[in-house]
Amino acid sequence: xxxxxxxxxxxxxxxxxxxxxxxxxxxxxxxxxxxxxxxxxxxxxxxxxxxxxxxxxxxxxxxxxxxxxxxxxxxxxxxxxxxxxxxxxxxxxxxxxxxxxxxxxxxxxxxxxxxxxxxxxxxxxxxxxxxxxxxxxxxxxxxxxxxxxxxxxxxxxxxxxxxxxxxxxxxxxxxxxxxxxxxxxxxxxxxxxxxxxxxxxxxxxxxxxxxxxxxxxxxxxxxxxxxxxxxxxxxxxxxxxxxxxxxxxxxxxxxxxxxxxxxxxxxxxxxxxxxxxxxxxxxxxxxxxxxxxxxxxxxxxxxxxxxxxxxxxxxxxxxxxxxxxxxxxxxxxxxxxxxxxxxxxxxxxxxxxxxxxxxxxxxxxxxxxxxxxxxxxxxxxxxxxxxxxxxxxxxxxxxxxxxxxxxxxxxxxxxxxxxxxxxxxxxxxxxxxxxxxxxxxxxxxxxxxxxxxxxxxxxxxxxxxxxxxxxxxxxxxxxxxxxxxxxxxxxxxxxxxxxxxxxxxxx
Amino acid sequence: xxxxxxxxxxxxxxxxxxxxxxxxxxxxxxxxxxxxxxxxxxxxxxxxxxxxxxxxxxxxxxxxxxxxxxxxxxxxxxxxxxxxxxxxxxxxxxxxxxxxxxxxxxxxxxxxxxxxxxxxxxxxxxxxxxxxxxxxxxxxxxxxxxxxxxxxxxxxxxxxxxxxxxxxxxxxxxxxxxxxxxxxxxxxxxxxxxxxxxxxxxxxxxxxxxxxxxxxxxxxxxxxxxxxxxxxxxxxxxxxxxxxxx
Numbered sequence: 001x002x003x004x005x006x007x008x009x010x011x012x013x014x015x016x017x018x019x020x021x022x023x024x025x026x027x028x029x030x031x032x033x034x035x036x037x038x039x040x041x042x043x044x045x046x047x048x049x050x051x052x053x054x055x056x057x058x059x060x061x062x063x064x065x066x067x068x069x070x071x072x073x074x075x076x077x078x079x080x081x082x083x084x085x086x087x088x089x090x091x092x093x094x095x096x097x098x099x100x101x102x103x104x105x106x107x108x109x110x111x112x113x114x115x116x117x118x119x120x121x122x123x124x125x126x127x128x129x130x131x132x133x134x135x136x137x138x139x140x141x142x143x144x145x146x147x148x149x150x151x152x153x154x155x156x157x158x159x160x161x162x163x164x165x166x167x168x169x170x171x172x173x174x175x176x177x178x179x180x181x182x183x184x185x186x187x188x189x190x191x192x193x194x195x196x197x198x199x200x201x202x203x204x205x206x207x208x209x210x211x212x213x214x215x216x217x218x219x220x221x222x223x224x225x226x227x228x229x230x231x232x233x234x235x236x237x238x239x240x241x242x243x244x245x246x247x248x249x250x251x252x253x254x255x256x257x258x259x260x261x262x263x264x265x266x267x268x269x270x271x272x273x274x275x276x277x278x279x280x281x282x283x284x285x286x287x288x289x290x291x292x293x294x295x296x297x298x299x300x301x302x303x304x305x306x307x308x309x310x311x312x313x314x315x316x317x318x319x320x321x322x323x324x325x326x327x328x329x330x331x332x333x334x335x336x337x338x339x340x341x342x343x344x345x346x347x348x349x350x351x352x353x354x355x356x357x358x359x360x361x362x363x364x365x366x367x368x369x370x371x372x373x374x375x376x377x378x379x380x381x382x383x384x385x386x387x388x389x390x391x392x393x394x395x396x397x398x399x400x401x402x403x404x405x406x407x408x409x410x411x412x413x414x415x416x417x418x419x420x421x422x423x424x425x426x427x428x429x430x431x432x433x434x435x436x437x438x439x440x441x442x443x444x445x446x447x448x449x450x451x452x453x454x455x456x457x458x459x460x461x462x463x464x465x466x467x468x469x470x471x472x473x474x475x476x477x478x479x480x481x482x483x484x485x486x487x488x489x490x491x492x493x494x495x496x497x498x499x500x501x502x503x504x505x506x507x
Numbered sequence: 508x509x510x511x512x513x514x515x516x517x518x519x520x521x522x523x524x525x526x527x528x529x530x531x532x533x534x535x536x537x538x539x540x541x542x543x544x545x546x547x548x549x550x551x552x553x554x555x556x557x558x559x560x561x562x563x564x565x566x567x568x569x570x571x572x573x574x575x576x577x578x579x580x581x582x583x584x585x586x587x588x589x590x591x592x593x594x595x596x597x598x599x600x601x602x603x604x605x606x607x608x609x610x611x612x613x614x615x616x617x618x619x620x621x622x623x624x625x626x627x628x629x630x631x632x633x634x635x636x637x638x639x640x641x642x643x644x645x646x647x648x649x650x651x652x653x654x655x656x657x658x659x660x661x662x663x664x665x666x667x668x669x670x671x672x673x674x675x676x677x678x679x680x681x682x683x684x685x686x687x688x689x690x691x692x693x694x695x696x697x698x699x700x701x702x703x704x705x706x707x708x709x710x711x712x713x714x715x716x717x718x719x720x721x722x723x724x725x726x727x728x729x730x731x732x733x734x735x736x737x738x739x740x741x742x743x744x745x746x747x748x749x750x751x752x753x
Contacts, residue, residue, distance in 0.1 A: 124723065125556035156560065156578030157588055381661070439729045 003165070004182060007147040012171055013132070016149075017117065019167050024119035024127065024149040024160070031131070033113045035138075038186070039081075041102035044195045049098050052183055054107055062091050069398060078466055079106040080237060099290060107461045109138040110192030118162065127160040128153055133307070137189040148177060148187055164469045173238050199226055199244045201251065204413040208489050211262055212359030218255060219347040222248045223340065233281070234328050237287040249277050254406040258370055262358045266346070273339040280330040286446070287320040287474040301470035308430040309465025311460055312450070369413040375405040375502060382430075382490045391441060394486065398434035401427060422496070433485055440479045447472055510625045512613065512644035516662050518631035519641055520650045521683040523550040524716050526628035528739040529648070529746065531725035534585035534744070538623040538752070541577065542587045543615075545640075546630040549590035555580045556591045556723050565593040571614045582728065586622075596684070597636045611623060615643075624752070650683030650710070653695035661704075663672045679749055681706040681742060705732065706749070708742040 007013055036054045041045045046053055046062070053062050060075040073091035075081060078102050083095035095104070113131040118126040129152040136145040151168065153161035168174060177185075184194055195236060203221045205214050225248035232241030253274050256267060290297075291313070298309055332338060358366075378400050385393050405427065412420060452467045454461040492498075513526040530542040544551040548582040552558070557704060563576040568588075577588050585637070615625055629640050641647060650665060652655045660678060668675045682705070685692050710716075713728050722729050727736035747753060 123556045124557065155581035156576065 002150050002152050004148050004150045005168060005173060005179045006182075006185075007132070007149050008486070012174060013149065016130075016167060016171055020117075020119055020130070020164060023136070023163065024121065025128075027118040027120060027123070029116045029118065031114045031116055031133075033111060035109060035111050037109045038107045039104040040100050040107055042105060042237070043102070043199050045098050046095075046104075047194045051094075051098065053095070053104065060086065061093060062094055065178075065183065065307060074167060076091075077138070080104070082238075082289070087237060091279055101238060102240055105185060105237065107192055110186055110189075111136050111138055119164065121160070127156060127157040128164050129163070135186055135189070137186065143189040146189060147183075148182060149174070151345065168216070180488050187303070194379060199240070201409045202253065203410075205363060205411065207364060209363045210359060211259075211361045211363045212356045214363035214411075214460055215255070215259065216347040219252060221253045222255075223344050223347065230266075230331055231443075234331050239292060240284075242281060242285055242288065246281050246314065249281075251406055251409075253278070254403055255410060258374075258403055258407060259366070259468045262361070262366055264356050264359075269425055270339070270346075273335075273343075276330075277336075277339075280327055284325040284327050286442075287316055287323060289445075290316055290446075291320065296470060300474040305467040305470045308463035308465075309471075311317060311462045312467055315450075315464070364411065364414045365412060367407065371411070372506055373409050374400060374407060379494055379499070381402075382494060389488075391437075391483075394434055394437055394483075395441070398438050401431050401434060406429065415505055419501060423502055423505060425500050426493050430489055433482060434488040437479065437482045439488070440475050440482065444472060444475050444479070447475075508615075508619045508625060509645045509750060510627065510643055511646045511648060511746070511750070512627040512629055512640045513650075514629040514637065514644075514664075515631055515649050515651070515660065516633045516637070516663060517652075517657065518656070520631075520652050521710060521716070522553070522631065522650055523628055524652050524662060525648060525683070525710070525742075526551055526626055527554045527719070527737075528716075528725050528727065528736070529743055530624075530626040530725055531582060532736075532743040533626075533747075534582055534623055536747075537729065539621065540585050540624045541583065541618065541622045542580075542626045542628060543573075543593060544588065544628045545556065545589035545636070546590055546628055547595040547597075548630075549592075549687060551628040552587065552589040554719055554723055554725070555587050555589075556585050559589040559591045563589070564591050565597055566669075568614060571612060571617060574617055580701050581650065581724070585665065585735060594630070598634045599629075599666075616666055622628060633663070636669070638671060641668060641671060645677065646746070648676050648746065649680045651705075652681050652684050653682050653692040653699075655691075655695065655714045656700065658695065660661055663731050665704075675704075677707055679706060679746065681705050682709045684712045685709050686712045708744065708745050710738050710742060713738075 020026065034056060036056050039053045039055070046234065050065050052065060053060065053379075055061075055075070055077065058074050058077065060073050062071040063069070071089075071091040071094055073087050073089045075086035077348060082101075082103055083092060083099050086092040086095060112133050112135045117130045119128045119130070121127050131150040131152055133148045133150065134145050135148070137143055149168075151164060181349065187194055189365050190372075203218060209217075226245055229241045229245040231236070233245050235241075253271075256263060256271065256274075260268075293311055297313075301309060311435065314378070378397065381393070381397050381400065385397065404425070408415075408420065409425065447468050449467050454465055511529075513529075515522050526542060530540050534540045542551055542555075554607065556580050560576050567573070567576065567709065570590075573588055574623075577586050579586050618625065627640055628642065629637065634711055649661065651661055658740075664678065665675055668678060682692075685696065693703050696709070701709075713735045714727070715733055718729075719726060723737075726733055726739065731738065
């Protein structure tokens with residue numbers, strides 16, 4: 001196993017080589033300059049699974065940081081690419097599984113040069129190697145190059161490797177550097193920190209937080225999430241930037257509406273802007289969802305309707321381009337910039353300018369009341385739904401569940417994590433049922449509108465209309481099936497055990 | 508894992524040069540390779556400058572404990588199990604312990620998963636060890652100097668395979684140390700080259716190969732683009748294809 005050390009000074013290296021030279025013959029070789037580009041998704045999905053992805057020339061390597069595993073293959077040489085762009089093989093499969101629909105973005109281009117010293121025994125045989133690597137990140141910021149020394153043992157020559165290791169340890173001041181450490185240091189050279197962005201909501205509040213402190217902290221966190229994603233959404237790098245941007249807006253609106261009695265009047269000024277952002281970005285997101293689901297739509301209809309599906313998606317793509325123009329105009333406008341400045345300033349840590357009548361209340365007390373009320377509403381409304389209830393009742397229940405979920409996410413740090421995990425697991429099943437039901441309702445509505453909006457009775461429109469007819473039939477079948485599962489799903493959620501455990505959770 | 512034996516009952520035919528240069532070429536092409544030097548003369552080990560560990564001997568090898576005696580060569584993806592002088596008594600060991608031993612293949616089983624290819628540099632004789640090697644190997648590469656006597660040796664090898672009830676299609680011969688200026692060589696090559704047992708590649712007599720003993724490294728390590736290395740690369744390509752190694 002190779003061992004890497006960070007080299008602080010040239011003198012130490014010279015001392016080491018001098019000492020090693022007294023035992024072995026040193027043969028110095030220059031290493032050719034290598035340029036490696038490192039990639040990951042915006043939210044570090046590869047790194048979170050212990051992988052690093054780098055490209056050297058045309059060859060891509062996916063290397064595990066914690067154990068010896070490398071997958072290689074060919075892939076695109078652009079700054080941004082998707083797993084689909086890689087040639088078939090293990091590398092492609094692993095990237096697809098981990099990165100999913102996210103783009104792989106170049107994090108840094110690292111130039112490495114250095115030397116290798118073969119340490120030879122009396123037969124002129126290499127018995128151990130020392131490799132010096134000097135890493136410099138290519139870019140605007142001229143960071144100090146990173147120098148690493150790696151001890152490379154050869155199989156069957158354990159004693160020489162141990163001897164050289166003792167020499168290194170004897171010099172004393174060179175710290176051991178794991179591959180993970182080295183990677184993190186390289187990323188810092190490029191002004192990045194692994195896992196500096198995560199789409200999961202992960203903010204803790206202390207038990208003693210007042211309502212004011214908690215709300216400000218949450219809103220700052222969500223504003224930062226918006227800022228992190230807006231450029232990617234404008235550049236259309238992948239669909240998740242816009243999705244995460246919108247989720248941050250939704251969470252913010254949900255927080256403010258559920259605590260509207262407790263927050264200052266001044267905040268209400270921003271409601272309209274948040275609503276505007278929701279409407280500005282909604283159409284593009286809806287179209288993204290349909291485009292991502294293209295394959296499943298194709299699978300819903302027989303062969304003779306496939307052409308109509310293709311034409312339908314061509315129209316969707318065109319529509320998306322138009323909606324994107326409008327969205328980008330809005331997100332690059334003065335209106336957006338002013339909103340974000342004012343919004344951030346309002347919730348800044350030191351802002352004591354507005355009066356929060358209920359701001360000094362203990363946040364956990366307020367949270368308990370809101371969460372308890374929301375849960376009770378879900379139980380009541382959910383129990384009232386039967387086979388004769390209109391679809392609208394299920395849609396409203398879905399909204400209540402979403403609101404409860406957001407509250408539990410915001411205030412999660414107040415509760416026992418295991419019990420919360422259990423409850424969220426139970427709620428997820430209900431939310432999935434209601435979510436699927438709603439998704440299909442929305443899709444059917446969109447398809448009907450699209451079909452009704454087709455102009456003329458030309459061949460193209462007829463083909464599209466026929467395919468949409470096929471889709472509607474299949475979606476209606478699925479809609480009914482999901483609706484029939486509701487009773488059982490709700491009963492499981494609203495079981496005596498779940499209700500009891502939930503009430504204990506809130507104590 | 509595939510086992511490729513370099514075997515010939517005659518000495519001085521270029522068997523060790525073949526073992527060293529083909530294993531080196533295979534490693535360069537990305538195959539994780541191990542060369543086992545079974546010849547007590549230890550020529551392969553000499554070329555790679557590797558001595559055996561003090562506690563290594565034939566008994567350890569035959570007990571399937573070879574792993575810890577493997578040593579890395581100076582070249583990526585190529586390791587060597589060096590020869591030991593006690594290998595001169597291989598047959599004595601095999602004869603004495605033949606019911607107790609796992610066999611040559613069994614010895615190498617522990618290496619499955621570590622290496623793609625195991626090359627065996629075999630001693631030039633017709634012994635019990637030869638029989639073990641011929642049985643265990645997936646491919647037997649046999650260099651043949653293009654002379655009448657060499658053809659007789661080849662025929663003996665095929666006869667042995669039939670006696671052991673082995674598939675003779677695992678035998679792959681090639682003309683080695685061929686010299687264009689020798690009419691006997693040209694005549695033998697012309698007569699036998701079309702036989703399916705012979706690979707098309709011919710390794711001519713080359714000073715670069717002779718000088719391996721001075722440089723003590725594979726020809727490709729001395730000069731990557733040399734005529735000798737190119738010849739071995741062509742030979743390797745055929746070996747890869749015939750053995751369906753990819």
